[in-house]
Each structure stands twice: as structure tokens, then as C-alpha cells.
Amino acid sequence: xxxxxxxxxxxxxxxxxxxxxxxxxxxxxxxxxxxxxxxxxxxxxxxxxxxxxxxxxxxxxxxxxxxxxxxxxxxxxxxxxxxxxxxxxxxxxxxxxxxxxxxxxxxxxxxxxxxxxxxxxxxxxxxxxxxxxxxxxxxxxxxxxxxxxxxxxxxxxxxxxxxxxxxxxxxxxxxxxxxxxxxxxxxxxxxxxxxxxxxxxxxxxxxxxxxxxxxxxxxxxxxxxxxxxxxxxxxxxxxxxxxxxxxxxxxxxxxxxxxxxxxxxxxxxxxxxxxxxxxxxxxxxxxxxxxxxxxxxxxxxxxx
Amino acid sequence: xxxxxxxxxxxxxxxxxxxxxxxxxxxxxxxxxxxxxxxxxxxxxxxxxxxxxxxxxxxxxxxxxxxxxxxxxxxxxxxxxxxxxxxxxxxxxxxxxxxxxxxxxxxxxxxxxxxxxxxxxxxxxxxxxxxxxxxxxxxxxxxxxxxxxxxxxxxxxxxxxxxxxxxxxxxxxxxxxxxxxxxxxxxxxxxxxxxxxxxxxxxxxxxxxxxxxxxxxxxxxxxxxxxxxxxxxxxxxxxxxxxxxxxxxxxxxxxxxxxxxxxxxxxxxxxxxxxxxxxxxxxxxxxxxxxxxxxxxxxxxxxxxxxxxxxxxxxxxxxxxxxxxxxxxxxxxxxxxxxxxxxxxxxxxxxxxxxxxxxxxxxxxxxxxxxxxxxxxxxxxxxxxxxxxxxxxxxxxxxx
Numbered sequence: 001x002x003x004x005x006x007x008x009x010x011x012x013x014x015x016x017x018x019x020x021x022x023x024x025x026x027x028x029x030x031x032x033x034x035x036x037x038x039x040x041x042x043x044x045x046x047x048x049x050x051x052x053x054x055x056x057x058x059x060x061x062x063x064x065x066x067x068x069x070x071x072x073x074x075x076x077x078x079x080x081x082x083x084x085x086x087x088x089x090x091x092x093x094x095x096x097x098x099x100x101x102x103x104x105x106x107x108x109x110x111x112x113x114x115x116x117x118x119x120x121x122x123x124x125x126x127x128x129x130x131x132x133x134x135x136x137x138x139x140x141x142x143x144x145x146x147x148x149x150x151x152x153x154x155x156x157x158x159x160x161x162x163x164x165x166x167x168x169x170x171x172x173x174x175x176x177x178x179x180x181x182x183x184x185x186x187x188x189x190x191x192x193x194x195x196x197x198x199x200x201x202x203x204x205x206x207x208x209x210x211x212x213x214x215x216x217x218x219x220x221x222x223x224x225x226x227x228x229x230x231x232x233x234x235x236x237x238x239x240x241x242x243x244x245x246x247x248x249x250x251x252x253x254x255x256x257x258x259x260x261x262x263x264x265x266x267x268x269x270x271x272x273x274x275x276x277x278x279x280x281x282x283x284x285x286x287x288x289x290x291x292x293x294x295x296x297x298x299x300x301x302x303x304x
Numbered sequence: 305x306x307x308x309x310x311x312x313x314x315x316x317x318x319x320x321x322x323x324x325x326x327x328x329x330x331x332x333x334x335x336x337x338x339x340x341x342x343x344x345x346x347x348x349x350x351x352x353x354x355x356x357x358x359x360x361x362x363x364x365x366x367x368x369x370x371x372x373x374x375x376x377x378x379x380x381x382x383x384x385x386x387x388x389x390x391x392x393x394x395x396x397x398x399x400x401x402x403x404x405x406x407x408x409x410x411x412x413x414x415x416x417x418x419x420x421x422x423x424x425x426x427x428x429x430x431x432x433x434x435x436x437x438x439x440x441x442x443x444x445x446x447x448x449x450x451x452x453x454x455x456x457x458x459x460x461x462x463x464x465x466x467x468x469x470x471x472x473x474x475x476x477x478x479x480x481x482x483x484x485x486x487x488x489x490x491x492x493x494x495x496x497x498x499x500x501x502x503x504x505x506x507x508x509x510x511x512x513x514x515x516x517x518x519x520x521x522x523x524x525x526x527x528x529x530x531x532x533x534x535x536x537x538x539x540x541x542x543x544x545x546x547x548x549x550x551x552x553x554x555x556x557x558x559x560x561x562x563x564x565x566x567x568x569x570x571x572x573x574x575x576x577x578x579x580x581x582x583x584x585x586x587x588x589x590x591x592x593x594x595x596x597x598x599x600x601x602x603x604x605x606x607x608x609x610x611x612x613x614x615x616x617x618x619x620x621x622x623x624x625x626x627x628x629x630x631x632x633x634x635x636x637x638x639x640x641x642x643x644x645x646x647x648x649x650x651x652x653x654x655x656x657x658x659x660x661x662x663x664x665x666x667x668x669x670x671x672x673x674x675x676x677x678x679x680x681x682x683x684x685x686x687x688x689x690x691x692x693x694x695x696x697x698x699x700x701x702x703x704x
Contacts, residue, residue, distance in 0.1 A: 004352060024355035031344040032337055039365055069491030081504050137492055175618040188359035191368040
């Protein structure tokens with residue numbers, strides 16, 4: 001599976017629609033063994049892509065969810081102290097030399113593997129998802145760099161553990177803060193924008209079987225309009241899928257003003273946004289009537 | 305510099321081009337990866353080469369958004385060229401979203417007879433021998449942005465200010481300011497001599513020194529949160545020399561913390577963080593490339609709104625102290641300013657507004673812009689010299 005179009009097809013089989021650029025990024029990530037940093041607005045499938053990649057490669061997905069306050073020990077390993085102590089007490093009567101007892105207490109049996117250590121001790125390259133790295137502190141980012149560069153972890157009591165098989169790493173970021181240049185340089189970079197109208201229709205069909213052509217078209221068009229409205233929380237693909245499922249379960253086969261009003265909660269998550277949308281009712285209605293591509297799907301990328 | 309005979313030297317030249325013209329940060333490591341990747345992808349497929357090089361050579365979304373344009377400019381220079389069967393015309397690549405790319409189409413280049421391309425693949429492989437002149441009139445995107453029309457900008461005159469390292473009094477004041485901001489404690493646990501939580505791991509490790517008996521207890525404590533700063537400096541003409549003082553404030557803060565972003569605005573918003581950081585590191589920098597953000601009219605509301613839209617998500621949080629240096633003479637709609645200020649207030653720990661006019665006897669913040677912004681300001685003060693800046697550390701309040 002070294003060819004971009006093959007990767008694309010494999011993703012498509014699992015209901016995940018990706019474009020040529022994404023497929024090529026995955027291809028070179030696998031070819032040159034570098035982490036892939038995916039940035040993009042919320043809900044465009046950054047996390048999902050790692051899950052699907054693991055399925056496609058038929059390997060384990062190991063996930064490290066980042067959060068504020070995440071430290072190296074939570075990400076790497078921890079000795080199971082209570083168990084060690086208990087074991088030391090219980091084995092006091094046994095006839096063992098000090099060295100033997102020490103070796104036993106500090107053996108892998110008492111090591112709690114956290115995601116990063118787990119990822120480098122697999123028999124087969126897993127997919128390591130480092131999710132929402134922008135939520136972790138900057139100090140953690142520096143630590144992560146070390147692991148990503150060397151693929152080895154030194155545990156004083158056990159020695160250095162080197163990765164037998166380098167994991168395929170996907171790092172995601174929602175851009176709640178600027179990532180360091182050093183981290184960026186270690187990674188391949190992929191900007192994942194909102195899908196185009198055509199892609200979104202394709203995604204809807206792939207993920208929500210039985211969705212009528214007309215409804216898919218209407219939902220995708222609505223999304224294009226909504227994303228162009230500069231809302232506080234612009235809806236992502238996840239929202240359009242939720243919406244499609246909600247409409248399916250309500251047995252609607254097309255969108256009208258009343259249905260939109262009733263179900264817009266699937267899409268808009270902030271009260272102010274609902275007000276903005278209400279103010280733009282006219283534009284939304286025209287989107288339903290004409291089959292127009294508003295072309296507002298892509299977010300404007302700021303230039304420094 | 306172009307063309308070169310081999311694929312590799314072409315790639316190196318492309319790297320230089322991206323660095324020089326578009327400010328990409330790429331080194332030999334990236335080029336090495338790029339070369340490896342070219343072995344993997346189909347060189348005859350132009351879009352595959354683009355898609356493969358983009359993730360390696362661009363590192364931010366800003367880079368990624370101009371990469372295609374740069375690729376076209378470098379490998380398919382000039383709009384004129386002998387079109388070969390199977391090759392798309394170059395200008396179609398630019399597309400409407402390619403920004404200013406099409407603006408320099410006006411330059412007509414002679415086509416070298418040997419410049420005829422066989423196909424896109426051999427193009428990448430260094431087959432093209434386009435004349436050197438075609439690479440000359442490249443226009444950086446910033447220059448094009450400057451050429452766009454704005455009624456306010458027509459007035460822009462005024463000389464560009466210089467950024468230089470600041471004296472120790474400024475740095476000390478900045479250090480005190482940074483220390484005195486109490487934002488509470490971080491969520492992280494750090495080891496410490498004393499603290500509220502017992503550190504079993506380090507205690508056991510320390511016990512190795514005492515023959516396995518845990519004599520010294522180790523503790524964990526939450527360190528304090530360090531503030532982030534966002535400095536928004538009004539560079540319009542009415543600010544006069546005060547804006548220069550504001551830049552000194554920026555350099556002073558930059559010399560004590562990396563957690564700073566600096567923007568200037570008058571009619572347009574301009575990010576100058578890198579210039580400020582380099583000034584703090586000892587360089588003297590002239591801000592001439594951002595003259596258009598300097599000494600025009602002021603539309604504070606519009607610029608702040610632009611900041612909120614483009615940057616606030618990744619630069620603001622509950623650790624952020626926003627410092628706006630402006631006289632508040634806004635020519636835009638008050639509602640725009642109100643919304644932007646509301647958003648800044650909501651997303652930050654504190655909004656400090658430094659108004660140089662405040663030191664003028666009898667000044668009241670009654671101008672429309674100022675009175676609109678007032679409800680959202682946590683600290684309203686002035687810092688026209690180093691003493692004023694030093695005073696600031698005692699005035700700034702943060703919300704809990």
C-alpha cells in the first residue's frame with residue numbers, strides 16, 4: 001500500500017473520504033517514518049483519520065489524549081509502587097539474594113506502561129495518536145520532541161528501551177495556541193480544511209447509508225452557508241453527520257424552514273450563533289431553493 | 305539561480321526560493337526528506353509531487369496556503385510558455401484563491417526555444433531551461449497586499465520606526481510586571497521541597513541514597529501560571545511618538561518572556577512579533593516593510609475584530625493579558641469596536657488599555673471610540689515613559 005490512490009481507496013472502504021493531498025501525506029508519512037501533524041478546524045475528522053489509518057494498516061491504535069497538566073509520567077510509564085511494596089513484604093521470607101529481589105521488583109511486571117512507552121514496545125508498528133497536542137503545556141511539548149526524535153525511553157531501573165518498530169504518529173492540533181517551531185519541524189504538516197460541497201455529499205453518503213440524494217445535497221449546502229457566516233463555533237463534518245442521522249431518525253427526506261428550526265440544535269452549539277443564523281434566514285432559504293455552491297467552505301487561513 | 309541540471313539542485317533552489325520569497329522555515333533536514341519522498345511518488349504526476357512536497361516543506365497553515373502558488377511560480381515561471389500536449393495551462397493552476405498570484409501576469413517573457421517542456425514530470429526532474437529573466441519579477445504577497453486600495457491608506461505618510469534593544473530599566477519594569485501578575489496555579493504538578501501532595505516516586509528514588517529507608521520526603525506542588533501577553537499597538541498618525549514608546553514596551557516584555565505576540569495596526573493589522581523578538585535579542589530592526597500599517601488613519605474596531613477573527617483562538621486564553629496602546633480615536637463603527645472589545649474581554653485574563661492622552665491635563669475618555677471600549681477595560685492607564693511602564697505592574701488587575 002504505497003500508492004496514494006490505493007490509500008484513498010482503502011480509506012474510502014471504511015467510510016472515510018479523503019482527498020488526494022491527504023492521501024499523499026499519509027503515503028509519505030509511511031514512506032519516511034515521520035510524524036504527521038494535522039491541523040484544522042474542529043470536527044473535520046482529524047482524530048477519526050488516525051483511527052481509520054490504524055484499521056487500514058491493520059494495527060493497534062494507541063491514543064494519548066493531551067490535556068492541561070499532562071506530565072511525562074502520565075504519558076510514559078510509572079512504577080506500580082503499591083504492588084512493589086506489597087511484593088517486597090511478601091517475599092521477605094523467601095531465600096533470595098538482594099540482587100535477585102531487586103531485579104524482580106524492578107521488572108516489567110511492575111511497570112505501568114503509559115501510551116508512549118506502550119507505543120514503542122509493540123511487536124508491530126502501531127498508530128500512535130497524540131490528540132489535541134495544543135492543550136498540553138509547552139513543557140510537555142519539549143518532552144514529546146525528545147521521544148519523537150529518538151524513539152527510546154530510559155528507565156533508570158531497567159535501562160534504555162528502544163523502539164523495535166517505530167510507531168506511525170499522528171499529532172492533531174486545534175490551534176488553541178501556537179505550537180513551537182521545533183515540534184513543527186519534526187513533523188510533516190497537513191492542513192485539513194472543511195470539505196468542499198462535493199466532498200461533503202460524498203462523506204454523508206459514505207457515513208449515513210440510506211440518506212437520500214436530495215437531503216445530502218441540502219445538508220451539504222446548508223453547511224457551506226453556515227460556515228461562511230463567521231459563527232463562533234462553525235459546524236464541522238461531525239455536526240453534519242449528526243444532523244443527517246437526526247433527520248433520518250425523524251423520517252425527513254428534505255429540509256424545510258420548520259425542520260431546520262426544530263433540528264438546528266444538532267448543528268449550532270452556541271446561542272449567539274443561532275441568533276446570527278436567524279438574522280441570515282433569507283440567505284439560508286435561498287440556498288435551499290437554488291442549487292448554488294456558495295464556495296465558502298474553506299476557512300480563510302491567516303497569513304502572518 | 306535557475307535552472308539547474310539535476311533534480312536535487314532544483315530542489316535546493318526551490319528551498320531557497322521558499323525561504324527567501326515566502327519566509328518558509330526550512331533547513332537541510334526538510335530538503336533531505338523531500339528528496340527521499342521524490343523517490344516514492346510518481347514524478348510524472350505534477351499534483352502528486354505538489355501534494356508530497358507540501359506537507360514536508362510547509363510547517364504552518366500560512367505556509368500551506370501559499371505553497372501551491374510558490375510551486376507554480378518556481379517550476380512554471382511566467383504565464384507564457386509553449387504548451388505541450390497533456391499539460392494544463394499554467395494560469396489555471398493559480399485559480400481564484402491563489403491570492404495575488406495572478407497580479408504580476410502582466411510581465412511578458414520571451415520563450416526560450418529550449419524551454420519547451422516535454423511533460424510535467426521532466427519539468428520537476430530539471431528538464432526546463434526557462435530564461436533566467438522569468439524568475440526576476442516575483443512579487444511577494446505582502447507587497448501585493450499593500451497595493452490594494454483603501455481610502456484611509458491614501459493619507460499614509462510618516463517614516464517607519466526603528467526597533468532597537470531597550471535599556472535595563474525597561475527590562476526590569478517588564479520583569480516586575482510579569483512577576484506581579486497573579487493568575488493562580490497551573491494544573492501541572494511539579495516536584496518541590498514542600499507542597500500539598502506527597503511524591504511517592506521521588507521519595508522512593510531519594511531513599512536509594514539512604515540505603516532504602518525513605519527519610520527525606522518529596523512533595524508535589526502546582527507552579528504558578530505564567531502570563532501570556534498580546535500587545536496591540538496603534539501606529540496611526542495621531543499617536544505620534546507615543547507609538548514608538550509602545551514598541552519599546554513590546555521589546556521590553558519580549559526580553560523577559562517568549563510568551564508575547566505583538567501587532568501594530570492603523571488601517572490594517574500587522575503581526576510584528578518576530579521583529580520585536582529579534583530586537584529584544586539585540587538586533588536593530590527597521591519596520592519599513594509594514595509602513596502601510598504605520599501612520600495612516602485608524603480603524604481600531606476593524607483591526608481588533610480582525611485580530612479576534614484570525615488570531616485570538618490560538619493566542620488568547622485565560623492566561624492572556626491583552627495590552628492595547630491607542631488614543632482611542634476610532635473612525636469606524638462603534639458597534640464593531642464594541643463587539644471586538646467584548647470578545648477580547650471574554651477570552652482574556654485582563655484587558656489593559658494604555659492611552660497616552662491620559663497624561664494630558666483635563667483629558668476625559670469621552671471620545672466615541674474610548675467610551676465604547678471603556679466597559680471592557682480592566683485597567684485603564686498610560687505608559688509614556690519608563691517610569692509610567694514601571695508603575696503599570698502595580699495597576700494591572702486580572703480576573704480570577
